[in-house]
Amino acid sequence: MPQNAILFTSVVGPNGQTIVLRANAQGELVVAAAPGNSWYVNEATGSDTNTGSSNAPFKTLAAAQAAAVANNGDVVYLYGTAHLTATLNWAKNGVSLIGLNAPSQNDRARLSSSGTTVFTPMVNVTAQGCSFSNIGTFYGYVDAVAQVCWAEAGGRNFYGNVEFFGGGNATGAAQAGCRSLTIAGNGENEFVDCTFGLDTVVRGTAANATVEFLGGVQRNKFVRPIFQMDSSLATNVHIKAAASAVDRNQYMFDPIFSNTVDSGATALNADVLWDAAAGGGLILAGNTMSVGATAIAVAGPVYINGPVPTATTSGIGIKAT
Secondary structure, three states: OOOOOEEEEEEEEEOOOOEEEEEOOOOOOOOOOOOEEEEEEOOOOOOOOOOOOOOOOEEEEEHHHHOOOOOOOOOEEEEEEEEEEOOEEEOOOOOOOEOOOOOOOOOOEEEEEOOOOOOOEEEEEOOOOOEEEEEEEHHHHOOOOEEEEEOOOOOOEEEEOOOOOOOOOOHHHHOOOOOOEEEOOOOOEEEEEEEEOOOEEEEEOOOOHHHHHHHHHHHEEEEOOOEEEOOOOOOOOOEEEOOEEEEEEEEEOOOOEEEEEHHHOOOOOEEEEEOOOOOOOEEEEEEEEEEOOOEEOOOOEEEEOOOOOOOOOOOOOOOOO
């Protein structure tokens, strides 16, 4: 090997990221310590009196959040399901949450509502600069009140491969205030390969939305999102923005809107309900596809690139048979 050669290799870290290792002058691999602390949570084997290490995990996410240090690059690693009986307030800037289970559709690390007393939202994020990856959620109660699965109110956070599954009970899914995700605060969040809404519980009685923008939120970006539902009402929507809900445009790349009409659902009037006075537009770029709706949108500043729309069929999925 030439004297001035530099040796590199790489390994995959616990949250799927590539870690590049560099050799020193003696040919020994040098591993730079990751910034911040690592905290582990395992409800089945952990205890909140433990240290939170990989060998002695906490039992609850609340204990890990209390131990974490803001603005320090701390990461909380979750294995299995964390059952919540009260709102999980994620309030420390720069503290991330990573699921350690395989990021499959139904076997990933999960946050799930528990007990019989309703609380909302299930998760309330007010911190900034956090990453949430490989996490599933499931939320819903037999209670006729508004129920929100996840409230994003901090801004400038990253979500990768996260499932936002609100409306997990038929009673909760029938309420006008049922939401899988609300986005407020500073905005400028990024959602990559995330799924929004359940298609296993029928949403009926009162019209509601899977995702709602609130409070003049700015410039959120969605990459390859999937919005799904099983609706018995034509007036339900995947996305909603009322007057003054946003400030600047919101962006979605290659979105899929799915309503299970082939399993008995009622076709939606539109996937998106976007007020003309929302304060900004919704830009759908790339390959936008909709199944189970008559139109993607019928009013408001909703933009789709590609060919000029023909009536309401542009971007609508067509059966191959």
